Amino acid sequence: MLSKTFQANDTEAQLYETWETEGRFAADPNSKATPFTIMIPPPNVTGTLHMGHALTMTLQDTLIRWKRMQGRDTLWQPGTDHAGIATQLVVERQLAGENTTRQELGREEFLNRVWKWKGESGSGITRQLRRLGSSLDWSRERFTMDDGLSKAVKEVFVTLYREKLIYRDRRLVNWDPHFRTAISDLEVENKEVRGNLWHIRYPVADSEGESIVVATTRPETMLGDTAVAVHPEDERYKVLVGRFVVLPLTGRRIPIVADTYSDPEKGTGAVKITPAHDFNDFEVGKRHDLPMLTVLDEGAAVTLAEIEDDLHTVDGLADPAFVRGLKGKSREDARKAIVAELETLGYLVEIEPHTNQVPHAERGGAVVEPRLTTQWYCDAATLAGPAIEAVEKGDVTFVPRQWENTFFAWMRDIQPWCISRQLWWGHRIPAWYSPDGAVFVGYDDADAKQQAKAHYGEDVELTQDEDVLDTWFSSALWPFSTLGWPEKTPDLARYYPTDVLVTGFDIIFFWVARMMMMGLHFMKDVPFRTVFIHGLVRDERGQKMSKSKGNGIDPLELLDQYGADAVRFTICALTGVGRDLKFGPKRVEDHRAFVTKLWNASRFCEMNGVKPVEGFDPSTVQSPLGRWIIFEASKAISEATSALEAYRFDEYAGACYRFVWNRFCDWYLELTKPLFSGDTTPEADELRAVTAWVLETILRLLQPIMPFVTDTLWHEFGYGPRGELMGATWPAPVTVPGAEAAVEEIDWLTRFISEIRTVRSEMNVPPSRLSPVLLKDASATTQDRATRWKETIGRMARVSEIGVLDGDVPKGSAQAVLDEATLVLPLADIIDLDAERARLAKELTKAEGEIEKTERKLGNADFIARGKPEVVEETRERLVTQQGDRDRLKAALARLG
Numbered sequence: 001m002l003s004k005t006f007q008a009n010d011t012e013a014q015l016y017e018t019w020e021t022e023g024r025f026a027a028d029p030n031s032k033a034t035p036f037t038i039m040i041p042p043p044n045v046t047g048t049l050h051m052g053h054a055l056t057m058t059l060q061d062t063l064i065r066w067k068r069m070q071g072r073d074t075l076w077q078p079g080t081d082h083a084g085i086a087t088q089l090v091v092e093r094q095l096a097g098e099n100t101t102r103q104e105l106g107r108e109e110f111l112n113r114v115w116k117w118k119g120e121s122g123s124g125i126t127r128q129l130r131r132l133g134s135s136l137d138w139s140r141e142r143f144t145m146d147d148g149l150s151k152a153v154k155e156v157f158v159t160l161y162r163e164k165l166i167y168r169d170r171r172l173v174n175w176d177p178h179f180r181t182a183i184s185d186l187e188v189e190n191k192e193v194r195g196n197l198w199h200i201r202y203p204v205a206d207s208e209g210e211s212i213v214v215a216t217t218r219p220e221t222m223l224g225d226t227a228v229a230v231h232p233e234d235e236r237y238k239v240l241v242g243r244f245v246v247l248p249l250t251g252r253r254i255p256i257v258a259d260t261y262s263d264p265e266k267g268t269g270a271v272k273i274t275p276a277h278d279f280n281d282f283e284v285g286k287r288h289d290l291p292m293l294t295v296l297d298e299g300a301a302v303t304l305a306e307i308e309d310d311l312h313t314v315d316g317l318a319d320p321a322f323v324r325g326l327k328g329k330s331r332e333d334a335r336k337a338i339v340a341e342l343e344t345l346g347y348l349v350e351i352e353p354h355t356n357q358v359p360h361a362e363r364g365g366a367v368v369e370p371r372l373t374t375q376w377y378c379d380a381a382t383l384a385g386p387a388i389e390a391v392e393k394g395d396v397t398f399v400p401r402q403w404e405n406t407f408f409a410w411m412r413d414i415q416p417w418c419i420s421r422q423l424w425w426g427h428r429i430p431a432w433y434s435p436d437g438a439v440f441v442g443y444d445d446a447d448a449k450q451q452a453k454a455h456y457g458e459d460v461e462l463t464q465d466e467d468v469l470d471t472w473f474s475s476a477l478w479p480f481s482t483l484g485w486p487e488k489t490p491d492l493a494r495y496y497p498t499d500v501l502v503t504g505f506d507i508i509f510f511w512v513a514r515m516m517m518m519g520l521h522f523m524k525d526v527p528f529r530t531v532f533i534h535g536l537v538r539d540e541r542g543q544k545m546s547k548s549k550g551n552g553i554d555p556l557e558l559l560d561q562y563g564a565d566a567v568r569f570t571i572c573a574l575t576g577v578g579r580d581l582k583f584g585p586k587r588v589e590d591h592r593a594f595v596t597k598l599w600n601a602s603r604f605c606e607m608n609g610v611k612p613v614e615g616f617d618p619s620t621v622q623s624p625l626g627r628w629i630i631f632e633a634s635k636a637i638s639e640a641t642s643a644l645e646a647y648r649f650d651e652y653a654g655a656c657y658r659f660v661w662n663r664f665c666d667w668y669l670e671l672t673k674p675l676f677s678g679d680t681t682p683e684a685d686e687l688r689a690v691t692a693w694v695l696e697t698i699l700r701l702l703q704p705i706m707p708f709v710t711d712t713l714w715h716e717f718g719y720g721p722r723g724e725l726m727g728a729t730w731p732a733p734v735t736v737p738g739a740e741a742a743v744e745e746i747d748w749l750t751r752f753i754s755e756i757r758t759v760r761s762e763m764n765v766p767p768s769r770l771s772p773v774l775l776k777d778a779s780a781t782t783q784d785r786a787t788r789w790k791e792t793i794g795r796m797a798r799v800s801e802i803g804v805l806d807g808d809v810p811k812g813s814a815q816a817v818l819d820e821a822t823l824v825l826p827l828a829d830i831i832d833l834d835a836e837r838a839r840l841a842k843e844l845t846k847a848e849g850e851i852e853k854t855e856r857k858l859g860n861a862d863f864i865a866r867g868k869p870e871v872v873e874e875t876r877e878r879l880v881t882q883q884g885d886r887d888r889l890k891a892a893l894a895r896l897g
Contacts, residue, residue: 008563
């Protein structure tokens with residue numbers, strides 16, 4: 001016997017363990033079934049489940065469970081990413097608590113500590129994925145630094161190096177001065193910071209009293225200025241182009257160059273160019289062949305190594321002693337000292353308050369410094385060509401299609417990919433250096449030494465590169481490295497390319513594009529056929545979740561409070577193609593009610609003798625009610641299947657919800673109550689069998705989205721052993737002879753009852769008071785149906801009797817139209833009609849006033865232009881609701897005549 005409520009917390013862990021222990025998630029390479037493969041975006045080994053994970057994993061699991069039921073040999077490949085900088089940060093913080101550092105430990109011992117941490121604490125995210133119900137093939141779990149994946153990384157690096165697609169170069173990178181490493185754009189967060197714009201006068205060389213004023217947010221980098229740029233069409237400065245200024249404080253002469261980078265409308269129209277400390281300046285420097293002088297070291301402190309020999313004493317302008325005194329100062333302290341000195345010397349013209357976007361490291365929070373360093377690069381432009389062509393030809397399809405434009409924009413303007421990081425944790429770059437600086441790239445130390453001996457004719461001492469590879473380098477190989485590449489394994493032949501990738505738009509370039517580049521280059525085929533791009537999870541007002549706003553949501557708390565089925569259903573119900581999710585606990589609570597509704601409906605069925613009937617054939621059903629619900633179930637199956645095929649998770653959830661809650665629970669079970677509670681009849685027995693078939697169909701239909709409650713009910717009702725529902729077949733629509741007539745009649749019945757209920761509700765008729773219904777202008781068919789279903793109508797619509805009206809409508813009646821007939825409810829003796837008219841009129845006036853205020857707000861151009869997008873959208877949604885309320889009130893008044 002089913003308990004009164006479904007206890008998710010008592011069920012989920014036990015049921016998941018059954019699934020995993022019995023190998024329900026495992027792929028079967030020996031199967032004759034067509035494979036269906038999804039690669040998990042490997043979460044960081046340091047990670048904990050957040051709403052982004054919950055969204056991505058729920059959508060993938062829904063697809064994989066659906067395809068498993070369709071008979072496909074499903075592989076959902078699990079694993080985690082070593083997450084170089086994030087993991088190193090975790091362990092370094094542990095060391096700080098022990099009053100030591102990685103430098104004191106040394107590289108080998110530090111790496112031992114990281115591996116130890118990974119073994120003890122690095123599986124937290126995978127345990128949390130299990131709590132969500134994710135049916136990954138855990139027997140195949142991989143880690144980006146497993147031996148096999150490490151072998152793949154070396155193979156790719158060596159191959160690309162030999163093909164001259166990997167090389168060393170000196171370029172500007174995002175530099176984290178805390179970790180003292182290059183970082184990727186994805187590891188940079190731009191934060192709005194209030195600061196200043198300093199206007200500084202640079203004297204023109206060989207021209208007494210003449211100067212040019214530049215504006216900068218970073219006075220500390222002026223020590224590395226190698227030019228001043230002005231727009232070539234700026235009339236103010238045309239006569240100065242080609243001349244020189246004397247750089248304040250250093251006394252160095254630098255040119256004035258014409259470059260379109262300078263904006264005449266911004267600041268003074270003249271900008272200082274510091275190529276080694278600004279990405280835009282770097283490009284200007286390349287165009288004009290300017291020196292690139294580094295004046296901040298790897299810790300963002302002042303270094304004079306590249307400028308000390310070019311310091312000059314200039315009366316009232318430059319004193320080498322001052323500049324030398326800046327050596328070793330932090331950039332913040334150097335800024336204060338430089339501004340003070342410029343003011344003292346009279347070269348500080350103005351300090352203007354200014355707010356700008358300052359890049360910060362995602363891990364650790366340090367202000368990121370553009371820094372000129374020698375790094376390893378990958379020729380991304382060459383690798384991007386085939387990936388672009390694959391999308392153009394349709395070998396890879398983005399859903400929604402508009403993301404293809406984003407993909408093309410990024411890929412067609414792709415820059416060299418910096419693949420080296422100055423960390424210890426990660427795949428160490430397989431390059432060795434001889435004493436004279438020659439580079440030997442090989443699979444291991446022995447390979448490099450053999451190359452060096454061939455080069456020099458004798459053994460030489462080699463030193464391996466200290467750097468490691470960017471984390472995205474190894475994850476770019478994920479679709480084939482996890483299947484055994486570079487070995488030609490049977491799994492690789494069977495499961496590559498994969499079918500669909502589910503991910504967010506923020507890593508289209510960082511991960512999606514790089515997987516495509518590597519897959520096409522090494523596997524000669526795309527890594528996936530479809531890329532489904534989902535939106536962001538936002539709060540219920542549409543705002544981006546953040547710690548500073550305090551509007552973040554912990555999915556683990558939601559799982560504890562509402563259960564995995566409710567969380568999963570909410571996610572799918574809110575995931576439309578091409579839009580973000582407005583997500584909050586209230587929405588999960590609302591959808592937990594759906595889980596409860598299914599459970600209560602199942603208990604009702606159980607208490608009324610519903611159980612599986614062996615050999616039941618739905619196509620033989622005679623009862624109109626039975627034929628109707630089978631037709632509705634088949635319709636829901638078709639809608640759900642079509643929605644999943646189109647990645648319309650919201651429509652899949654909606655089709656299930658409408659059928660289960662509205663058709664099955666609110667109508668079908670209510671209509672069957674008298675039959676189930678009365679004497680045993682052939683019709684009642686048939687409908688019990690129909691109900692058992694429909695309930696089984698519902699459990700199959702909902703299994704991909706609500707696996708725990710459906711599997712529990714499946715087992716309790718005797719449809720199959722515990723844990724086997726996910727292996728059941730996906731339901732197929734059924735054709736029932738005579739269904740059209742049954743559907744027409746039951747639809748008429750439900751609309752009849754609904755109209756009466758609506759009128760009674762709008763007129764505030766107490767539930768305890770029965771009301772008669774008179775049929776005006778009703779056809780013979782309508783009259784026959786009303787007679788046939790009068791007991792049901794009376795019970796469900798609180799109707800005392802149904803009659804036919806041939807004359808005038810009685811005074812004090814409310815009316816509703818149903819097809820050709822008018823339903824007349826004489827209410828004069830039941831309610832105070834004048835009072836109801838007054839109440840409705842008052843509510844209508846109020847509603848129209850609210851609409852007028854909302855329309856005025858939306859008609860305000862300033863509100864639309866300056867208001868937060870989520871507030872504007874919320875206002876538009878409120879207007880739609882208000883207009884609906886107004887129309888309902890108008891209709892209610894119209895019913896009273």
